[in-house]
Amino acid sequence: MQDADLVPNAANHAPLTPLLFLDRAADVYPERLAVHHGSLRRNWRDTRIRCRQLASALTRRGLQRGEVVAVMLPNVPAMVEAHFGVPMAGLVLNTLNTRLDAESLGYMLSYGGARAVLVDPEVGAVMREAIAIAVDQGLPHPLVVDVPDPEFVPHGQGIGSMDYETLLAEGDATDALPDVSDEWDSIALNYTSGTTGRPKGVVYSHRGAYANAVSNILEWDMPKHPVYLWTLPMFHCNGWCFPWTVAARAGVNVCLRKVEAAAIFDRIRGASVTHYCGAPIVHGLLVNAPAELKTGIGHTVRAMVAGAAPPAALIEGLEAMGFDLTHVYGLTEVYGPATACAKQADWETLPLPERARLNARQGVRYHLQNAATVRDRATLEEVPHDGETMGEIMFRGNIMMKGYLGDAEATAQAFAGGWFHTGDLAVVDPDGYIKIKDRSKDIIISGGENISSIEVEDVLYRHPAVMLAAVVAMPDPKWGETPCAFIELKAGATTTAEDITAFCKQHLAGFKVPRKVVFVELPKTSTGKIQKFALRQQARSREAIDR
Incomplete structure (x- = not known):
């Protein structure tokens, strides 16, 4: 094929930028509502x-x-x-x-x-x-x-x-x-x-922001004119690129100064909110809100969750409210979410607990992301899709940062071998879906055995009194490290460390059961992520000392 004379020009090539979405929304739907804030x-x-x-x-x-x-x-x-x-x-x-x-x-x-x-x-x-x-x-x-x-x-x-x-x-x-x-x-x-x-x-x-904004639409099958509630801070990864996504669909930005259950439910009802995003703590706030706040919502609300894998109890709670949850995963370096747990039709026939287990995985690459994979950290070979062999999640593609400002060394390390290294450890199930096992720094090594803090946390979240849970390593003279559980209880709930331990023994191997249980209000970032580094310092874990 002779195409040497076919070159990019102003007629057939233009830079990709999400700024185009604003112009289209204003040109095509000038009178449609764009911003809803108070009055x-x-x-x-x-x-x-x-x-x-x-x-x-x-x-x-x-x-x-x-x-x-x-x-x-x-x-x-x-x-x-x-x-x-x-x-x-x-x-x-x-x-x-x-x-x-x-x-x-x-x-x-x-x-x-x-x-x-x-x-x-x-x-x-x-x-x-x-x-x-x-x-x-x-x-x-x-x-x-x-x-x-x-x-x-x-x-x-x-x-x-x-x-x-x-x-x-x-x-x-x-x-x-x-x-x-x-x-x-x-x-x-x-x-x-x-x-x-x-x-x-x-x-x-501009290219990466465009790609992630469009992928947000595709992952959610977002229709024209969605009503998007800003529970997720816009300062966090530019709101996962949703300011640009909402413009692309000529939707409504429902602004929210502070995340409070009453304010969120009021806006869902009053503005007919169709979509919102947040960390598990935001969704947990709604699931555990008083029943009277939840009344009067007669339409489907699409929710997106990222951060730690949502516990099955949270997914079950949202489904019971009639909220449809999509689980995504990402980091600041990939513009927020860059994988999604794409739901399969045959999951709908499964019992709710099994459906929740499948939906809690990190899933598959975003539409416009070239690759999301789990690879051996040393060889960069992809791990078998057996649900057992652990490796590091790695990305490559257009939904990727340019690099770290003024830090060529850190940028080179992050992109070593032509892949972005997340530091998250995961397996790939036979259906090709990624499942995080832990952050590399959150693996607890007890007597030579690896313990996933996420696995222990998933069990703790099933306890009826537990609102939030975080597990870190603490020193042990015999085993080197053992799990230490920090728990924030639901409002009005009571339990004991002995009860928590007994509950864990019903669901975990003995060496994975927390040796210590601490009841606290967990430290959190502004986006609702639990600050495990503070808990490691309190527990005097290996990582708190080394890092």
């Missing part, structure tokens, strides 16, 4: 105008292509707008975790070189301190913009030189904006949660 209703036409005003204003303020704009906001309309307005100006969006301390935030601002910072007054005090720390570290003082929430009156005062609406008024929606010249251009900077040491800056491309 605020805003359509797609006006949302695009505001995003273009933001891009124009930042450009007129002198920010240059590739520079960073940090935002410290809860899930409010301005956070949706930032996901379009900032990259529209050729800038890089850095969404900051609203629960971090000033020292961590100061490091992120300085390391990323933030030129502008958008701040919600509720977190103004910590951001004032963070900006001061960053300036002391050599960051030129950024433009600081207050973003008050007109629908709510949070505690705190503004710290900026102007407010958000004033900034938007400086822009002109008709200004010519820079094109996305290359889909490899950076669209966002996210920081890993970093349990110890400094977090790494993960850089996303």
Whole structure:
């Protein structure tokens, strides 16, 4: 075939970018609702105008292509707008975790070189301190913009030189904006949660954000005009790329400042919410909510869960509420989720416990991800699909970070052998579905036997009094390590360590039963993940010492 003269040109090739989704939503469905926040209703036409005003204003303020704009906001309309307005100006969006301390935030601002910072007054005090720390570290003082929430009156005062609406008024929606010249251009900077040491800056491309946003639609079979509730923080992996996904389907962004069961159920009923995402703790909050909060929901709600594998009890509880759960898996480096437990038709005929077991797996690669596999860490050979041979989960494809900002060594290590190494240990079942066994640092080695903390946690979650559970290693003079269980009980529930131990003995081999049970309120990240590093320190586990 002679095709040497067939070359890419403006007619047949354009950079992939999720910014295209906003234009399509505004062009095709200008009057449809885009943002629902308290009493605020805003359509797609006006949302695009505001995003273009933001891009124009930042450009007129002198920010240059590739520079960073940090935002410290809860899930409010301005956070949706930032996901379009900032990259529209050729800038890089850095969404900051609203629960971090000033020292961590100061490091992120300085390391990323933030030129502008958008701040919600509720977190103004910590951001004032963070900006001061960053300036002391050599960051030129950024433009600081207050973003008050007109629908709510949070505690705190503004710290900026102007407010958000004033900034938007400086822009002109008709200004010519820079094109996305290359889909490899950076669209966002996210920081890993970093349990110890400094977090790494993960850089996303327009191409990767586009691929994951489209895959979200395909994994969920998301119809036109979904009503999406923002239970997942938009600062976390850019909300798993769902700001762009919702725009692609011309859906509704139902904003939520704080995750509370009553507020979530109120919005599901009042706004007819069809989709939401979150860590297991968010879904557990709903399953364990008082029955009176759950009444009056007559439509199907699609839920997506990531993080630790959801226990069978959680999946069963959501199904009993009429919620359809999709289990996904990923990391910051792969834009949030990059595998999904794709449901098979014949699962529907199985008993609920077996269906829950199958749905709790991490599953198969996202549609637009080239590969998700489990490989031997030393040889990089794929492990047999026998459900027993353990290896490391590895990814390759378009849903992948560009690398770690300013850290070529860490980037090279992460991509060694042409695969992204997750650090998660798993098996592959005969049907090709991945099942995580543990993080490499969470395997407990007791008397030479490997114990999966996830396996023990799954049993603990079956106990009727257990709300949350986490298992880590603790030192043992005879066995080297043994399991230590930290348990948070359901409201009003009571039990004893002896009862927990007896329950575990009914379901686990003796050497896997926790030797110690501690009842606590478990430490969690802002996205609901249990902070096992803090529990390892408390239990004096091997990893707490080594890391």
